[in-house]
Amino acid sequence: MSPLPDRVWTDEDWDRIRRGYRARDMDEKWNVFVEGDVLFMHRSWTGHGVYEASFAPVPGGGRKITSAVVEADRERYRSRGDEYDCLMVELVVSAIVLGEPATELRSHLVELTARATGRSDLPSGVVQHSVLGLRSGS
Numbered sequence: 001m002s003p004l005p006d007r008v009w010t011d012e013d014w015d016r017i018r019r020g021y022r023a024r025d026m027d028e029k030w031n032v033f034v035e036g037d038v039l040f041m042h043r044s045w046t047g048h049g050v051y052e053a054s055f056a057p058v059p060g061g062g063r064k065i066t067s068a069v070v071e072a073d074r075e076r077y078r079s080r081g082d083e084y085d086c087l088m089v090e091l092v093v094s095a096i097v098l099g100e101p102a103t104e105l106r107s108h109l110v111e112l113t114a115r116a117t118g119r120s121d122l123p124s125g126v127v128q129h130s131v132l133g134l135r136s137g138s
Contacts, residue, residue: 001051001068002082005090008062013098014055021097021135029133030096041092044133048076051089065089080116087112088131096135106132 009017020033023044031042041051053068070085071077079085087108095102109131110124 001070001085001089003086004065004068005086007090007094008058008064009055009093010062014063017055017093017097023133027129027134028096029131030092032092032097039093041089043077046076050077051085051092053089053093080112084112084116091132095132099135 017032017039018034020031022031023029026045029044031044031047033040033042037055039051039053039055040049041053042049048071050071051068053065055063056066058064068085068089070079072079087105091102091105091109094100094105106124106128110122110127113127113131114120114122
C-alpha cells in the first residue's frame with residue numbers, strides 16, 4: 001500500500017494500539033489487534049481482514065507505519081484507491097483504537113467519498129458511520 005500515513009504515534013499511543021479494539025455491538029465496524037509489530041484491522045461483521053500495517057520505532061521515540069497492505073479480493077473489500085486506504089488506516093487507528101476525535105481525518109473521508117461517488121449531498125454522519133462505525137466508550 002502506498003502512500004502511508006506520515007503520523008508518528010507516541011510510545012504511549014503504541015501501548016494503547018497494542019491492546020487493540022474489539023467491536024461490542026452492531027454499530028461498531030472494526031476489530032483491531034496486534035501481533036508483534038503488525039496491526040491487523042478486520043471488519044467486525046465478517047471477520048475479513050482489510051488492512052495490515054507494520055510499525056517500527058523511530059529515532060527520538062514513537063512509532064511509524066513502515067509498510068501496509070490492503071485486501072485485494074474485490075469480493076471481500078472494494079478499495080476506493082490508495083489515498084482512501086491510507087486515510088482509512090490512520091482513521092481506524094486514531095478514531096477507533098485511540099478514541100481521538102480525528103476531525104480533520106473524518107472531513108477528508110467525507111471529501112474522498114464524495115469525489116469517488118460523485119455525490120456531494122451525502123450527510124457526513126452517514127458517510128462516516130457506513131465505513132468507520134461507532135466506537136464504544138472505554
